[in-house]
Amino acid sequence: MADDIDRANDQAQYLLDVALHRSRRVASSRVSAQFCEDCDEPIPLLRQQASEGCETCVHCQELREARR
Secondary structure: OHHHHHHHHHHHHHHHHHHHHHHHHHHHOOOOOOEOOOOOOEOOHHHHHHOOOOOOOHHHHHHHHHHO
16 A cells, blocks of 8 residues: 555656646746836846846836735
8 A cells, every 4th residue: 555655656746846847947938028017117138138037027026026
C-alpha cells in the first residue's frame, strides 16, 4: 500500500514540477506591455526590459502586491 502512495506522490510532484517549469518558460518569453493595464500610463523602457512580461508600472504593481 505504501508503494502505491509513494508512486502517487511522485507522480503528483512530477506534474507540479512540469507545470512550474512551463509557467516560468512562458512568463520569461512574454513581451512587456507598453502601457500600464491599471492606469494606462507608459511603462518605462528600462522596466519593460528588466521585467519581461510586465503588465503594470512600478506604482501599480506595488499596489497589486500590497492587496495580496
